Structure formats: C-alpha cells, structure tokens
Amino acid sequence: MPVRGRSCTPGRGTVRRVGDTGGVNDPHAPGTRHFASDNYAGVHPEVLAAVAAANVGHTPAYGDDPWTERLQEVVRAHLGDAAVAYPVLNGTGANVVALQAMLPRWGAVVCAETAHVNTDENGAPERVGGLKLLTVPTPDGRLTPDLVARQAWGFGDVHRAQPGVVSLTQATELGTVYTPDAVRELCDQAHALGMRVHVDGSRIANAAAHLGLPLRALTTDCGVDVLSLGGTKNGLLLGEAVVVLDPGAVDGVEYLRKAGMQLASKMRFVSAQLVALYEGDLWLRSAQRANAMAARLRAGLDALGLDITLPTEANGVFVRLPRPVAAALRRTWRFYDWDVADGTVRLMCAFDTTEQDVDDLLAALGEALGGTAAS
Structure with missing residues (x-):
C-alpha cells in the first residue's frame, strides 16, 4: 500500500510517514485504537x-x-x-x-x-x-x-x-x-x-x-x-x-x-x-482523557527504558524505537515515523483511547524488546 510521506526536519533528510504497516490488514478494526493520529478517532x-x-x-x-x-x-x-x-x-x-x-x-x-x-x-x-x-x-x-x-x-x-x-x-x-x-x-x-x-x-x-x-x-x-x-x-x-x-x-x-x-x-x-x-x-473532558492516556503511555515507555525525545505535555509521545521493535508493533497498530534517521516515532492518543489500549501497546512493546537493545 502507498505510504504517506512528508518532510519533517528540513536539511536532515528525514521523513515523517505512517511507514510499513506490516500485518495491519484491516485499516478499520473496530476493536483497535491506533496511535498514528487523533484524527483516526471516531466522532464523540x-x-x-x-x-x-x-x-x-x-x-x-x-x-x-x-x-x-x-x-x-x-x-x-x-x-x-x-x-x-x-x-x-x-x-x-x-x-x-x-x-x-x-x-x-x-x-x-x-x-x-x-x-x-x-x-x-x-x-x-x-x-x-x-x-x-x-x-x-x-x-x-x-x-x-x-x-x-x-x-x-x-x-x-x-x-x-x-x-x-x-x-x-x-x-x-x-x-x-x-x-x-x-x-x-x-x-x-x-x-x-x-x-x-x-x-x-x-x-x-x-x-x-x-x-x-x-x-x-x-x-x-x-x-x-x-x-x-x-x-x-x-x-x-x-x-x-x-x-x-x-x-x-x-x-x-x-x-x-x-x-x-x-x-x-x-x-x-x-x-x-x-x-x-x-x-x-x-472539550475539556475529551482533552483530559487524551492527555492522561499519553501520560500513561509515557510512564510505561520510561519504565521500559526507552528514549523519550520530547516533553510529553499534550496527547503525543515521541520515542526512539529500534527498527525491529517498530516493525513488530506495526503488525497491529499504525503510528508515524517522525524521524527515520534516528528511529523516533510519534504515538498519539485520542479522546477515545483507553487504559487497555495503552497497556496492550506497552505489553507488545515489552515483548518485542525482548532481546533487542532499547537504545
């Protein structure tokens, strides 16, 4: 399938894109909350x-x-x-x-x-x-x-x-x-x-x-x-x-x-x-939920020893993932490659992201890290 590519940091040769989605065969799986964008969420x-x-x-x-x-x-x-x-x-x-x-x-x-x-x-x-x-x-x-x-x-x-x-x-x-x-x-x-x-x-x-x-x-x-x-x-x-x-x-x-x-x-x-x-x-309840899920995700990523590249202040988390780990996650979830050069991806939470959604992603991350270095 075609990927959505767009320039991220001028002069660095990096690309922001969804990337290879691996095993995500159904782009509309009602039971899955993706982490690519809050635009993926439905209507409240x-x-x-x-x-x-x-x-x-x-x-x-x-x-x-x-x-x-x-x-x-x-x-x-x-x-x-x-x-x-x-x-x-x-x-x-x-x-x-x-x-x-x-x-x-x-x-x-x-x-x-x-x-x-x-x-x-x-x-x-x-x-x-x-x-x-x-x-x-x-x-x-x-x-x-x-x-x-x-x-x-x-x-x-x-x-x-x-x-x-x-x-x-x-x-x-x-x-x-x-x-x-x-x-x-x-x-x-x-x-x-x-x-x-x-x-x-x-x-x-x-x-x-x-x-x-x-x-x-x-x-x-x-x-x-x-x-x-x-x-x-x-x-x-x-x-x-x-x-x-x-x-x-x-x-x-x-x-x-x-x-x-x-x-x-x-x-x-x-x-x-x-x-x-x-x-x-x-407006506030929905934003609070998205922010809280990003904070929960950030805490879990910190516990896994991953490199968070930017402050987590709203509903997005920026983290460096080893390429094999990112590829493993993409069998289930969509998310953006933010900086291909250094492996930074963006994980975005929405008003309908649940604690279980976050915990499932973290569990899969922990499993994928297995014998893979976090840095």
Whole structure:
C-alpha cells in the first residue's frame, strides 16, 4: 500500500510517514485504537447526538440558523465579549482564511519550521492564501521572541515580504505547550512591531487541559488577535472555527471564507457540533482523557527504558524505537515515523483511547524488546 510521506526536519533528510504497516490488514478494526493520529478517532457520541438533534425540518442556510447563533454565545462565554466565530470545514481552511484576513497581499507570516501551517497543509497558505511563510527552527516547536526576531525585520523594504503576523501552534506539532506568559511575551513583541498574532488551536483544548486553565487564559487574556479553534481532533465529525478576538485585526473574513470554499451551506451541522463540544465541558473532558492516556503511555515507555525525545505535555509521545521493535508493533497498530534517521516515532492518543489500549501497546512493546537493545 502507498505510504504517506512528508518532510519533517528540513536539511536532515528525514521523513515523517505512517511507514510499513506490516500485518495491519484491516485499516478499520473496530476493536483497535491506533496511535498514528487523533484524527483516526471516531466522532464523540455527544457530538453525533447533537448532529441528529439539528437534523429536523428546514432552517436558513449559510449560518443564519439558531445553532450558529448559539455558537456565538458559547464562544463569547469562553473568549470574551468581542469574540466572533466563523465556522469552517477543516483546520487548513481555518488557518488560511484567518491568515488571509489578517494580512495584505504583500504580507508574511512568521512561524516555526515545524508549525502545522508549514509542514502539513501542502503549501495552502502560500498556494491558496497567496502568503509568504517566514520560518525559524525551534528545538521544541515553540517560538520565542529571539526566534521571531530572526524573521521580523525588513519593514518598509520593497524587496521583502512584509512580516505582519506571528502564528503559534498550540499545542505544537512536537507535543509541547506554550504557557500564558510565553504567549503574552510573543504578543507584546508582535504588537510593538505593528504585527498581529494568530494561534492555530487545533489542539488548544489539550494545551488548556495540560495547564489547567480556561481557553481565554491562553488567547484573549494574552493579547492573541485571531484563533483557529479546533474541533476535529477532539471528537468532531468535521469542523473548526475562525474566531476573531480583535475585530481590528481582520478585514473581509466573511468574504474570504466564501472565496476560500469554507462556507458551509448547511452550517447548522458544523455549528451544532462546535456547540456540543464547547457549550459544556466536553472539550475539556475529551482533552483530559487524551492527555492522561499519553501520560500513561509515557510512564510505561520510561519504565521500559526507552528514549523519550520530547516533553510529553499534550496527547503525543515521541520515542526512539529500534527498527525491529517498530516493525513488530506495526503488525497491529499504525503510528508515524517522525524521524527515520534516528528511529523516533510519534504515538498519539485520542479522546477515545483507553487504559487497555495503552497497556496492550506497552505489553507488545515489552515483548518485542525482548532481546533487542532499547537504545
């Protein structure tokens, strides 16, 4: 079967991919929870129930419906009275629409090399959005003011794309989390330079769960201007939202959403999912479960003496596995090779990962290690 390949660390010749799945003959085995991505998980039953409840009668299209109206109230409760949500179909769409609305045609985005907008969206911000990404290497996926300063220069130089937005991924693609102080420091720097701050929050629920803080403590209270609010990785069928926190930070977002093919005609079914996730504590419960399973997995890997390559702060664990061990695991589970050169793989937990799922993987790991060195 074909493998999904994509660049991980520029210049190192490494590839991130699912890899040879060995004996996994049935990609949809209902009794198996894979560890490749939280996107592998199904839809949370409470979200499915919300979709079914919205599936009654006729209602106006394109967002002029009670569910989208209710979503505005829910978002304001989380993120402040100025917040406005624009539901979209997926995370790439949320990021592209948000960044387009925040920048002029000559604008550029400063982000980490490992940021999702740079590594996982097939150039959509550049191909579709017409934007320049100015990337910087980071040791753990997190930007700092010093790192941003490497690209935040050349203002007024007609030969250079103009840095206008700093984009953070929360939690990062490397499973690390920005603290409120770190986000605030970046916002202060960006605003002092006349720039705006965007947060790609596809896993912001996992970050908030890790820190034990409300969503606004990582966004509005820090000075973030626009948030791509995640849903799919935390139990939705589909759907995210561009949430504008500062109305002065965007221009024409409603038009760009349509032009970017992200305006759902039957928007009530996207909004109903987001309401189900964020109206109560489902977003937090689901993220807490995923994080807890990653912590359980991390503890088991530590006990086996394996080399954990990055902090485990959200729902992903990065560990070096001997190739024969990784091949043995792939007879049952799917997961990503993160760095083929050094054997690092990513094991991702989801809202529906169970303790038994984790323990089964650890037991298989222990058996596969057998006479194999852990390093």
